Amino acid sequence: MTAFDDLLAANEVHARTYADGGLTGRAARGLGLVMCMDSRIEPLRMLGLEPGDAKILRNAGARVTGDVLRTLVLAVHLLEVTRVLVVAHTDCRMAKNTDEDVHRVMAGRGLDTRSLHFRTVPDQREGLRHDVQRVRSSPYLPDDLPVAGALYDLATGRLEVVVGEDEPTA
Template sequence: MTGSGFDDLLSANRDFASDFAYGGFDGIARAGVALVTCMDSRIDPLRMIGLGPGDAKIFRNPGGRVTEAALEAIVLATHLLNVNRVLIVPHTRCAVASSSEDEIRERIAASAGTDAAWQRFHVIDDQVAALGQDVHKVRSHPLVPESVQVGGFLYDVDSGLLDQKY
């Protein structure tokens, strides 16, 4: 399909695939790492911890929270994909940690031109406390082995540094 609005990305993909080196890879996390982080485009999850493609499993969502889907990914990763370390990494200046639920709903409604009062955006009132809850959620999950190391870090989008909180 040409002229679809994705032509630039498809062209970049053809360039990427021209010397693609990951064919046949089994998909395990070679460095034994899983990372839960925010969808924010200022985060380069692999490079920020010195890794590359194939080294880690990455789960991204607004706020970098440990949701039910993230827990599912962590359980799969720790049992089937070689993961023995889990990093939970929200970041500074995050929209869901610096706005109220009503403020985000109002912005979405203005952009969409329709009521957004029914949509939850799971804002975070206290980012460090929420990070502690998420770390506890993973550490105490009955299907996450006790041998798995779990850490909670805050990523600074202005310096690129991680600050371990848990």
């Protein structure tokens, strides 16, 4: 028995009825979506999307990191992404702690994580403004790329636009 047996068994069931559907690697609806890794969020269902519609980039806190920017550059120039939505969410653990808090917890577990930047975000609205601006100001992305930021409410399932595509971030 391995730690992955349940997943491999589920995949066997899935593979029996799997049909590829002819999807390509491009974003059929032109959407690049940056969001949190929180497993309570189902990005396709949340936005009325189907598999193949969007490129979905997930990390702790929905932060626009260097790797997210690298991936967006590839998605825009090679995979037909024509718009980007950054989505934070309520009840996010990354908004309830500081980097110092996380380092303290990790130190209590015997881990020295001081070389890591966790990118906690105590003010999600300000974090969204910062991250939207980070995408907008990338020299590798088109100046006219629509970029917006929204906050997803886990209690209601609703998105609130915090930074509209034409709205300044400052």
